[in-house]
Amino acid sequence: MTTTALLCAGAATSIAAPLPAPGTPGTPAAPAPAPAAQPVERLIVGYTSQAAEAKSDDAAAKDAEAKGRKAGESLDFDRRLGTGAALVDLGAELDKADSEDVMAAFRADPDVAYVVPDTRMYATAVTPNDSEYSRQWDLFEATAGMNVPGAWDKATGSGVKVAVIDTGYVAHSDLAANMIAGYDFISDSFMANDGGGRDSNAADPGDWVARGECGTDANGQPVPARDQNNSWHGTHVAGTIAATTHNGKGVAGIAYNATVQPVRVLGKCGGTTADIIDAITWSSGGSVQGVPANPNPADVINMSLGGGGACDAGTQNAINGAVSRGTTVVVAAGNSNANAANFNPASCSNVIAVAASDREGNRASYSNYGTVVDITAPGGETALSSANGIWSTLNTGTRSVGSETYTAYQGTSMAAPHIAGLAALMNQASPSMTPAQIESAIKTNARTLPGTCSGGCGAGLADAARTLGASGGTDPQPPTGSVFTNAANVSIPDTNTPVTSSLAVTGISGNAPADLKIAVDIKHTYRGDLRIELVAPNGASAQLKAASSSDSADNVITTYTVDASGVVANGTWKLRVTDVYSGDTGYIDSWGLTF
Template sequence: MNGSRRIRISLLAATATALLCAGTATSVAAPLPAPGAQDTGPAAAAGSASVERLIVGYKSRAAEARSNDAAAKDAEAKGEKAGESLDFDRRLGTGAALVDLGAELGKADTADVMAAFRADPDVAYVVQDTRMYATAVQPNDTEYSRQWDLFEATAGMNVPGAWDKATGEGVKVAVIDTGYVAHSDLAANVIAGYDFISDSFMANDGGGRDSNAADPGDWMNRGECGTDQFGQPVPARDTNNSWHGTHVAGTIAATTGNSKGIAGIAYNATVQPVRVLGKCGGTTADIIDAITWASGGSVQGVPANPNPADVINMSLGGGGACDSGTQSAINGAVSRGTTVVVAAGNSNANAANFNPASCSNVISVAASDREGNRAAYSNYGSVVDITAPGGETSVSSANGIWSTLNTGTRSVGSENYVAYQGTSMAAPHIAGLAALMNQASPSMTPAQIESSIKTNARTLPGSCSGGCGAGLANATAAVGAGSGEPVPPTGNVFTNSANVNIPDNSTVTSSIPVTSISGNAPTALKVAVDIKHTYRGDLRIELVAPNGGSTQLKATSSSDSADNVITTYTVDASAVAASGTWKLRVTDIYSGDTGYIDSWSLTF
């Protein structure tokens, strides 16, 4: 990696930090609820508080990437250089090192420590271990009402028509959230999960990580989570238990046809509670490990997940654009075949400034109200992929999203049903839909599931300012229960799975011979690419047709420091004969980062 690019990266990182602080200043408490509702916890603004830990991703060739002892020695050395005492804490599921700063540092001291890591050519990225919070907005009214969000013609998601084709049978959905409180309308579909909260205070259950994902509650007293940058207590007032994860899980897979309660969208799917949110929210490090474990990856010190998820739902978020550590975990999950669904956020702001809403390889979900408008609280923007019902209880609890809950305010009470509103409620609608699609077409990749959901969306019946993605999700069309069976892409698939190394400052090609296809290639030739690389911004990717013509699929970028390129491109190749030898040409334009073409395919 040359020096000029490293300078640019440092400047970009400094800018991102400034933006995070600026965003914090406008969101001191949790995203403001609509009138008549109460918020569920402290804000993403708590990210402006002192930093306690860093997440350091080392390049694959570095000793620190493989050895905990080496990572510990490196942390100690970096601390001495910055005049601080640093300790290696543990290895995250992505392979990154979690580094304890030893004491809460101010922004200037933290910046010095991070600069020491960034200056090391063996470090791929370093990010702060920040807190994220549940993105629901909790109303006061607890009266049960109809699930307009599933079937109403105006702005429902048209779910009943999809049940003719799929109910989620055999599909596993991980809900990365607050855990699970027992509810008879959901219990039959809940399987064993894991508690990833490593801080015993935040866990609120008497310990740290363990195999018990039960939700003990996340109530908080005023000021229990510290203060914001203005010295105001966080939270600003006492809060009660949200039982957020159980509400989310009910939308996805509550038991249906049992003469009680609500209907889950994928009511024969299983739900695995993966606990990362407790008192004062949750940390990036715990969420990274949860994503990795839930999708079947390995996390040091944690038993392997016997039920890797087909779909992950994350109705959580914090301020700031997607960090490299979280992106790396998401990329790993998607590479293992897991569809990742995230909430866009509740700040009525551009979702590009929220994490994980702005991450790549996720389905980012905005919320709509009962009339089909973008909900007043919902985030928006170009990173939003789709909109789903999230409700607005400011009008009436009947206009919220009804799901499974508990009456307990400071301990576990009795089960009930409550209407919530939020992008937290919209996201599980899409997670449930993805589960239906996974059962109906098990060979679909996460990219194909996302594409089908977006392609088959309908225009929002109301208004949307700022960008609501492809529109309002239409379950019947996406699953294929309606006319046209619009899932998944069909045609002849040609694949090359032979690994091809990509050395520094070089160009490599991988070939696929295509035979027995008459005429020209289609106007929408699908090019699925899986490239493992420690700095994907180094790469230019081109598709070379049999006649020698080329199409650029991806340009280089000095600011894109994330790992890997795992995506599907669509190319208009209608002017080229289909049969012949097609090539994927990959050029690495910098030194210091390497990788390989894992596989790629063409779908005609």
């Protein structure tokens, strides 16, 4: 039996730190005065249906000139709107009094049905008024925040379901509106700590343990080494994803209109691989013997948990099943300041593995790293101050349920729900995107870590606004055409020996296109070692990337384009990769073709 633990790296429990000075982003402000009247540049004039001006642009232009002379202004007909109304240019910005004089001239005409100013409007995603929002540097700070407010004009998670596979949920008023019924998958009654085994109640009774209550380690030392209080870990994770926002209290969730389904797998002394496998399957809409079907299969799964050892076949099989059902799986990289390749489920394929960064944008001192890491998100560091941690929903109870509160935690457990929340935003913005496409978009739109990262932090620091296209880009869209993907997980030998990953293409008529897209995700510690080729069904090959001794960066995560117009599309395509130098290793994580 493999045990798995939650992945927060300690916690700061005080919420008594002073609020930032006025003017800090997110600081609660006094009620705003009524907006000042805006200068008016144009008017929208609707004429009655029988009026000549409703049918003739010339007539509307002459009428505008006449009304202008009457009001002492120079008016011009601009264009006809889709409704048939006339847009009239005032020639200059007019203050409220002057524009009212012009509108009065139109209103006095019985042929005018209405006249209104052409006013300026703005995006409606305003700064949250939640009382603890000013502490959430991870959402809005320019240096190392995830630029979340810039994405809220595009999506807020509405209609998206996120399963949090964790310790369950303790009641909290800042989360209640977004919680839906989940399930308790803990099969061991001692670990469950709620008087029974599996049932439909995912409430978190607490996971406190006394020193040595979980046995001893390999050296005969007690586990844990000292008493540990309740963590309320799943509730903290859920708050980062979908705490109620704009309610004047607490914290803001990243996907604050999404729903969260608590799925309990962690209790006293952690959780087991078997329970987690069933939870992944059930959460994503799969069938688990003896458990009622999930009426709300998840679009996104968050697993802020992990244990030692590489990904096991059972967990990988469950993850593959979830992804095949369209569920994006997000996991924490781990908190051991070690290579995440040696941790489960961080090293599984078909997941988004998330490392943690601190407030300055460095890899957090505890965070795992390596080629299996896909992306980095804020995880905080509370060693110096709770102000540098990740604030979210919690409970004060140490040995039983207490009262609701808010607390700063640190850990890759806190980083992962940032990405789960971002995935939820993307699901709303573009529901047809596959998990692989969501992962690719997050990585493609990441920005360079402003601090340092030794060992590998994936594509960089996730950026919500860039990913959602809110900074001059476009909404996330799946590639047009037919998409074929392969979650390859093929090791690349460090021996100058080519390896291939095959992809069967069917149902495409005729030849491949002149702009065949090849999406490649290869994890490698020195990508300059790699030569990458695409092999067509007829045996013809095209080099996508040459080896280069000067390219020392990690990973190849990109999309290539080749002219394959002379090749029949249907058949077995291959990605061929050769590591031409010794000393660095990696694997083909996934790749795909878009016809």
